[in-house]
Amino acid sequence: MAEGGQEQQPSEDRERAMAAVDVFYLLRVRDQMKQQLLECSAVADADKAAVSHHAGKERPVQIAIEDYKKGIENEIVSFWTKTLALQRIQITAALRDKMKQNDNDSQLILEAVQDIVKLSEAIAAYQQQAREKEQKVADIQRQRLLLKKVGREKLKQIHDMMRKLKETQATGEVKTLEEMHTAYQKERKITSIIQNVLQCIIIGSRVNWAEDPSLKAVVLQLEKNI
């Protein structure tokens, strides 16, 4: 509702305008006025046309009446508020005058005023306390919220840790299995090579291995593929 009402008109602007009153300025202002007159007359014509158009109907009149009624109501309200403010001012002025007279009544008034001041001070103090308490409650709530957040994050971290641990375990088992498998393959290759070598040695030594049963068993053993 508040209107700033700041009409910031630098005075130098006015001085310059005063200094610049010459033929061109006057011509410019004449043009401006012509334009403004044109606009105003256009609006006036339009309004006249609208009025003649609505001549038979009563609606615009009723609307206008409603507007004026509203205006009257507003005026009444503002008048009442103003009278109330004025009465308050008058009462305070009267009280002040009375207190200055310094007789019995004024003593009573003074006491009452002092009581009022004390009571309002107490009210202010209590309000302050209440505000502080509210502030504390808000702080505590904020801390609780913070703690909750932190707790949630911690839980999340723990979950992550567990998951990672499981994963590493699983991967470790797979790795050991693979290692074992490669070692086994290697050993198999080595044994097959040794078998071949032994076979070759026996055959190369030209010993009739079929006669000796133990040698025969060995050679036949070597034939087996592991």
Add this chain to the structure above:
Amino acid sequence: MAVFQPFDKLPVLNSATLLLVGSDRGLQQELAKAMLQEKKSFKISIHLATSLPLPSEGDHLRPRIDLIVFMIDVKTKYSLKNVEASLAHVAASFFLGKVCFLVTGVGRVNYCSVEMSSIWKLGEVYCSPVLYCELELERTRVATAQRLLRMLQICAGHVPGVSALTFNFMLRNSY
């Protein structure tokens, strides 16, 4: 006075009046300062208001309002609501070119809490131009001030041969 009319008072010689309506006081003041610092050949008075209607007490002191600028901040929904509530107190004939919407804070769309389509719609429904600007940057602020001054000059009838309505139509056709 519930609504206020564009032609209920006579214009003052070689002067124009602008009414800035918006919820942010600081931005209004900055814009007003920027407009006053511009060079101009006529007297200008800028009225600041947070919402309409204006109090009827100072009504007889107020000069004729030539241009109403409604400032909408993209960052707060309240500003849009405020403007929408204020629009009800403006007479229909004001929308014949004497109203414009100024959308501020366009530089930070990340913090945008107002839907752009609703602002567009507002401009469409009220047949008024919508200007976008960022008032916290010096250069755009100055440019906006110049633009508004020019519009004000036209709306106050200082430019022969161009009325507010013609200008409005030209602006809308160029979109």
